[in-house]
Amino acid sequence: MAWAALRPVVKACIGGSLIGITISDRYFSVAAVHGGSMRPTFDGTTDGREYAVVKRSPLYDYSRGEVVVFVSPADHRSRTIKRLIGLPGDWVSVPEKEEIRKIPDGHCWVEGDNGSASWDSRSYGPVPLGLVQGRVTHVVWPPSKMGHVDKRVPPEGRVMPQRNL
Amino acid sequence: MSRFVRRFAGIPWRQIAGEAFSVGLLTAQGLCAVHVVSEHVLGVAFPRGPSMLPALNMAGDVLLTDKVSPRRGWVGPGDVVLLLSPEDPRKIVAKRVLGMEGDEVTYPVDAGNSDATKTVVVPQGHIWVQGDNIYSSNDSRQFGPVPYGLVKGKMSYRIWPPSRIGAIDSKE
Numbered sequence: 001m002a003w004a005a006l007r008p009v010v011k012a013c014i015g016g017s018l019i020g021i022t023i024s025d026r027y028f029s030v031a032a033v034h035g036g037s038m039r040p041t042f043d044g045t046t047d048g049r050e051y052a053v054v055k056r057s058p059l060y061d062y063s064r065g066e067v068v069v070f071v072s073p074a075d076h077r078s079r080t081i082k083r084l085i086g087l088p089g090d091w092v093s094v095p096e097k098e099e100i101r102k103i104p105d106g107h108c109w110v111e112g113d114n115g116s117a118s119w120d121s122r123s124y125g126p127v128p129l130g131l132v133q134g135r136v137t138h139v140v141w142p143p144s145k146m147g148h149v150d151k152r153v154p155p156e157g158r159v160m161p162q163r164n165l
Numbered sequence: 166m167s168r169f170v171r172r173f174a175g176i177p178w179r180q181i182a183g184e185a186f187s188v189g190l191l192t193a194q195g196l197c198a199v200h201v202v203s204e205h206v207l208g209v210a211f212p213r214g215p216s217m218l219p220a221l222n223m224a225g226d227v228l229l230t231d232k233v234s235p236r237r238g239w240v241g242p243g244d245v246v247l248l249l250s251p252e253d254p255r256k257i258v259a260k261r262v263l264g265m266e267g268d269e270v271t272y273p274v275d276a277g278n279s280d281a282t283k284t285v286v287v288p289q290g291h292i293w294v295q296g297d298n299i300y301s302s303n304d305s306r307q308f309g310p311v312p313y314g315l316v317k318g319k320m321s322y323r324i325w326p327p328s329r330i331g332a333i334d335s336k337e
Contacts, residue, residue, distance in 0.1 A: 018197040019193060019197045025200065060254045071312070073312040074290035076312065104308075106252040128254065128315060130251060130314075130315045
């Protein structure tokens with residue numbers, strides 16, 4: 001008796017979650033942002049969570065200056081949001097270490113917008129592109145910050161591009 | 166003319182649209198179910214290339230890959246895993262895990278030409294992967310330890326060819 005009443009509900013839930021998971025895997029999803037490493041793009045304050053739309057990119061056709069989400073190279077359970085600075089083959093200068101590094105094949109260079117409070121490629125080096133899950137295109141919450149996330153090309157001289165993308 | 170209009174109006178459009186919608190929804194759900202199962206539960210892999218000989222053939226093997234273990238952290242030394250190549254994210258490669266984070270790994274620097282070995286400590290969140298066929302494999306010996314996040318599946322069971330059906334053994 002109870003099953004007869006519950007059946008359509010259960011069916012709708014299963015069907016809905018299948019479609020939902022597929023869309024979030026292949027097309028886009030929404031991610032919460034914490035931490036101050038991306039200020040001013042994301043505030044990362046503790047009182048209000050921020051949410052952003054992450055667009056999947058199965059072809060890994062990222063370009064410099066985009067904000068991307070990737071699995072942290074040090075812990076596969078956490079995801080990180082940073083700005084993509086350099087692509088494979090580029091030379092990147094690291095002012096903190098006073099060196100110039102070449103980004104190896106299949107890797108990228110990521111940095112937070114708030115350079116002083118960001119743990120990024122400057123400390124752990126280039127990140128494999130395979131860890132990148134998608135690009136952050138829009139902020140959806142809080143309403144005051146709602147809008148498109150702009151591309152920001154790194155300052156002149158930081159990156160010597162080897163490929164035009 | 167009016168007869169045509171009457172016939173046109175007589176077609177049960179609403180019912181047709183409703184049926185088309187439910188068939189479409191069912192198809193979409195079916196495709197989504199295939200995606201969810203193959204990405205999150207159990208996938209099928211067709212590994213090719215000499216790097217995992219003799220555990221995996223050059224070509225023609227069909228394997229079931231367990232997609233749950235990597236996410237739960239159940240991948241350990243000895244397991245054969247599928248991972249996104251750190252050198253090209255569009256490529257997926259099969260290798261054997263030889264060390265987890267914090268492990269010390271000793272590997273031949275130039276297999277076949279010299280006996281020189283090198284010992285490294287695998288950094289946090291990384292694993293050390295190598296092909297079984299050390300003479301013909303592009304692996305951690307060239308590109309170093311890889312982040313665990315690149316592991317997409319664990320090779321668990323061979324379903325083809327029939328003569329070699331069975332679990333893929335995990336050797337320490």
